[in-house]
Amino acid sequence: MKTSRLVAAASTLLLASAAQAQSSVTLYGIIDAGFNYVSNLKTGNGGHAFTLSDGPPQASRFGLKGAEDIGGGNKVIFTLENGFSVANGNLGQGGRMFGRLAWIGATGQSWGKLTMGRQYDPVVDYLYPLTSCGTYGGGYMCHPFDSDNIGNDFRTNNSVKYTSPTWNGLTFGTIYGFSNQAGGFKQNRSFSVGGSYANGPLYLAAAFEQLDNPGKNTDGAVSSTADAPFVAGRQRIYGAGGTYTIGSLKLAASWARTVLDGITSGPIVSSYLRLDNYEVNAAYTITPQLSLSGGYFFTNGKQASATGDLKPKWHEANLMLDYTLSKRTDVFAMGIFQKAAGDATFATIYAIGPTSTEAPGSARQTVVRLGIRHRF
Numbered sequence: 001m002k003t004s005r006l007v008a009a010a011s012t013l014l015l016a017s018a019a020q021a022q023s024s025v026t027l028y029g030i031i032d033a034g035f036n037y038v039s040n041l042k043t044g045n046g047g048h049a050f051t052l053s054d055g056p057p058q059a060s061r062f063g064l065k066g067a068e069d070i071g072g073g074n075k076v077i078f079t080l081e082n083g084f085s086v087a088n089g090n091l092g093q094g095g096r097m098f099g100r101l102a103w104i105g106a107t108g109q110s111w112g113k114l115t116m117g118r119q120y121d122p123v124v125d126y127l128y129p130l131t132s133c134g135t136y137g138g139g140y141m142c143h144p145f146d147s148d149n150i151g152n153d154f155r156t157n158n159s160v161k162y163t164s165p166t167w168n169g170l171t172f173g174t175i176y177g178f179s180n181q182a183g184g185f186k187q188n189r190s191f192s193v194g195g196s197y198a199n200g201p202l203y204l205a206a207a208f209e210q211l212d213n214p215g216k217n218t219d220g221a222v223s224s225t226a227d228a229p230f231v232a233g234r235q236r237i238y239g240a241g242g243t244y245t246i247g248s249l250k251l252a253a254s255w256a257r258t259v260l261d262g263i264t265s266g267p268i269v270s271s272y273l274r275l276d277n278y279e280v281n282a283a284y285t286i287t288p289q290l291s292l293s294g295g296y297f298f299t300n301g302k303q304a305s306a307t308g309d310l311k312p313k314w315h316e317a318n319l320m321l322d323y324t325l326s327k328r329t330d331v332f333a334m335g336i337f338q339k340a341a342g343d344a345t346f347a348t349i350y351a352i353g354p355t356s357t358e359a360p361g362s363a364r365q366t367v368v369r370l371g372i373r374h375r376f
Contacts, residue, residue, distance in 0.1 A: 022068065022069035023066075023067070023068040023069070024066065024067055025064060025065070025066040026064070026065045026066070027062065027063075027064055027376075028062070028063055028064075028065065028375075028376065029060075029061055029062030029063060029375070029376050030058050030059075030060055030061050030062075030373065030374070030375050030376075031060050031086050031373070031374045031376075032054060032055040032056070032057065032058045032059065032060050032086065032371060032372075032373040032374075033052065033053075033054060033060075033086045033087065033371060033372060034052070034053065034055075034332075034369045034370055034371020034372065035050070035051070035052055035369070035370050035371065036049075036050070036051045036052070036053055036367060036368070036369045037049075037050055037366075037367070037368040037369075038050075038051060038349075038365070038366075038367050039362075039364075039365055039366045039367075040347070040362035040364060040365045040366075052087055053085075053087050054084075054085040054086045054087045055138055055139065056137060056138020056139045056140055056141070056334075056369075057136060057137055057138035057320070057332065057334070057371075057373065058138055058373060059083055059092065059138070059139070060083070060084055060085065060086045061081055061082060061083050061084065061092075061100055062081075062082055062084075063079060063080055063081030063082060063098075063100070063101065064078075064079070064080045064081075065077075065078070065079050066078045066079075070106075072108070073108050073109045073110065074106060074107070074108040075106065075107050075108070076104070076105075076106050077104070077105055077106065077107055077113075077115070078103065078104040078105070079101050079102075079103055080098045080101065080102050081098060081100040081101035081102070082097060082098050082099065082100065083096075083099050083100045093155075093226055093227070094223070094225040094226025094227070095226075096226075098118070099118075099155075099226075100155070101117075101118060101119065101120070101155070102117045102118040103115045103116060103117030103118060103119050103161075104116060104117060105117075105161075109165065110165065111165065112162060112163050112164045112165050113161075113162070113163040114160070114161070114162050115160075115161050115163075116159065116160050116161070117159065118155050118156070118157050118159070119155060119156055119159050119161050119175065120152065120155060120156075121149065121155075121156050121159075121175050121190070121192045121194075121207075121209055122173045122174065122175060122192045122193055122194030122195075122207045122209070123148065123149050123150065123192060123194060123207045123209050123237055123239060124149060124150070124152050125163075125173055125194060125207075126173070126194040126195060126196045126205040126206065126207045127148075127150050127194070127205055127206075127207050127239045127240075127241065127254065127256060128150055128152065129203070129205070129243065130150075130205060130241040130242065130243060130252050130253070130254035130279075131143075131150050131252070131254055131279055131281065131295075131297075132279070132281040132293065132294075132295035132297075132318055132320075133146075133150055133151045134150055134151070134152075135252075135281075135283070135293075136283055136291075136293040136320050136322070137293070137295070137318055137320055137334060137336075138151075139151055140318070140334070140336045140349050140367050140369070141295065141316070141318045141336060143256065143275070143277040143279075143297060143299055144275065144277075144299050144314050144348045145229050145230070145266070145267050145268075145275075145348060146229055147229060147230065147235075147237075147258040147260070147275050148237050148239060148256040148257075148258045148275070148277060149209070149237060150239070150256060153227070153229055154214075154222050154223075154227040154228055154229070155227065156175055156177040156190055156192075156221050156222065157177060157219070157220065157221055157222070157223060157227075158177055158178040158179075158180050158219075158220070158221055159175050159176060159177040159178070159190075159221065160175070160176050160178075161173065161174070161175040161176075162174055162175075166198075169197050169198045169199045170195065170196075170197050171195060171196055172193070172194065172195035172196075173193070173194055173195070174191070174192065174193040174194075175190075175191065175192050175193075176189075176190070176191045177189055177190040177191070177220075177221025177222070178220075178221060179212075179213075179220045179221060180219050180220060181217070181220065186212045186213065187212075187213050187216055187217065187220065188211075188212070188213045188214060188215070188216045188217050188220025188221055188222060189211075189212050189213075189220065189221050190209065190210065190211040190212070190214070190221040190222055191209070191210055192207065192208065192209035192210070192237075193207070193208055193209075194206060194207030194208070195207075201244055201245040201246065202242065202243075202244055203242055203243045203244075204240075204241075204242040205240065205241060205242065206239065206240040206241075207237070207238075207239050207240075208236075208237065208238050208239075209235075209236070209237040210234070210235070210236050210237075211232075211234065211235040211236075212233075212234055213232070213233060213234070214228045214230065214231065214232060214235050215227070215228030215230065215231035215232070215265070216231060228266075229266055229267070230260055230263050230265070230266035230267075230268075231263070231264050231265035231266060232260045232261060232262050232263040232264065232266070233261045233262030233263075234260070234261045234262070235258065235259070235260050235261075236258070236259045237256065237257070237258050238256070238257045239254065239255060239256035239257070240254070240255060241253050241254025241255060241279075242254075248284055248285040248286075249282060249283070249284050249285075250282065250283045250284075251280075251281075251282050252279075252280065252281050252282070252295075253279065253280050254277075254278075254279050255276065255277065255278055255279075256276075256277045256279075257274065257275070257276045257277075258273075258274070258275045258277075259272075259273075259274045260272070260273045260274075267348070268303060268312075270303050270304050270305065271304045272302075272303070272304040273301065273302070273303050273304070274301060274302045274303075275299055275300075275301045276299065276300045276301070277297055277298075277299050278297060278298050278299075278300070279295060279296070279297035279298075280295060280296055280297075281293065281294065281295025281296070282294060282295070288324075289323055289324045290321075290322070290323050290324075291321075291322045292319075292320070292321055292322075293319070293320045293322070294317075294318060294319040294320070295317070295318050296315075296316065296317045296318075297314075297315075297316050298313070298314070298315055299312075299313060299314040299315075299316075300313055301313060301314075301342075301344070303343070310342075310343040311342045311343050312340070312342055312343045312344035313340070313341040313342035313343075313344055314338060314339070314340055314341065314344055314347070314348070315338065315339045315341060316336065316337065316338040316339075316349070317336070317337050318334065318335065318336045318337075319334065319335050319336075320332060320333070320334040320335075321333045321334075328374055328375045328376060329372065329373070329374045329375075330372070330373050331370075331371070331372050331373075332369075332370070332371055332372075332373065333368075333369070333370050334367075334368070334369045335366070335367070335368050335369075336349050336366065336367045336368075337364075337365075337366050338364070338365050338366075339363060339364050340363040340364070341363075344363070345363060346362065346363060347362060347363060347364055347365035348365075349365045349366075349367050
């Protein structure tokens with residue numbers, strides 16, 4: 001009798017342990033802090049500044065990832081991710097508790113992933129890996145105003161997202177963000193689709209996104225609270241490009257076009273604005289601990305005005321040296337130079353997103369940053 005009870009108790013413990021092993025919650029994060037030299041600021045006396053700030057190359061964050069195995073190769077999954085400033089402890093993304101990501105869904109090896117909440121769009125998923133902003137450099141290397149969202153300035157609220165499995169290197173994804181407006185289905189909604197193909201050293205990607213009335217309200221797909229760089233009637237984003245790896249060298253090239261109609265608020269207010277961003281960049285692993293990356297982009301714009309079309313242009317070059325101290329910690333140095341040309345009158349390195357406090361005051365701007373980054 002005692003033996004039977006012991007066997008039953010042991011079986012119960014084993015089953016409980018197995019069930020527990022099928023569920024997991026992981027705490028993760030990044031802390032990125034650095035010292036900046038910034039030239040030509042509009043505020044103050046219009047000169048240079050020395051600052052301590054959070055990110056780039058990556059904004060500080062912490063998050064929770066969870067997964068529960070529900071059988072048949074399927075899992076329930078979730079992610080809650082918070083953004084914050086290590087320089088002053090403030091919350092990011094307009095003071096949201098989980099402003100970077102907040103979603104729940106399910107995934108299966110045979111059918112893909114379906115999630116709901118505040119999420120990244122396919123432009124970020126597929127074009128992000130092509131750019132210096134999206135890979136090694138972060139926000140200071142984003143295209144002007146991050147109008148193409150490759151720098152991930154805005155997330156999509158109220159969204160349902162599907163990502164396919166990978167078939168012979170090919171994958172695709174789509175997202176729809178609801179307006180949540182009674183009688184206003186198109187009042188601040190968004191939809192996007194994208195895909196990629198990977199084959200050995202080659203990676204190709206393309207994406208499209210449309211936002212109807214972005215930023216018109218605070219509870220639509222793209223909120224007017226610290227999300228939408230532009231409040232407009234419509235915003236469309238197209239992009240494509242690829243990368244190719246040759247040993248320790250990774251080369252990348254991309255194009256992204258943003259078209260905005262009826263802009264009522266933002267860094268540029270106009271009835272029409274088109275921005276084409278052309279970029280090339282490269283990353284080279286010198287040693288297992290040391291890497292060197294650099295890139296250049298050219299932005300060619302067309303803007304409607306009362307006196308005729310304007311043609312703003314921007315040139316930016318960047319360079320970054322990164323040294324790994326350990327598996328989780330690295331130190332880095334980066335330099336960025338941007339020049340406004342054509343009808344553009346100001347550079348925009350240090351004006352990240354819609355809530356920048358230090359708008360550039362000159363057609364040229366330089367940023368030099370020294371920092372440390374720790375992942376956990």
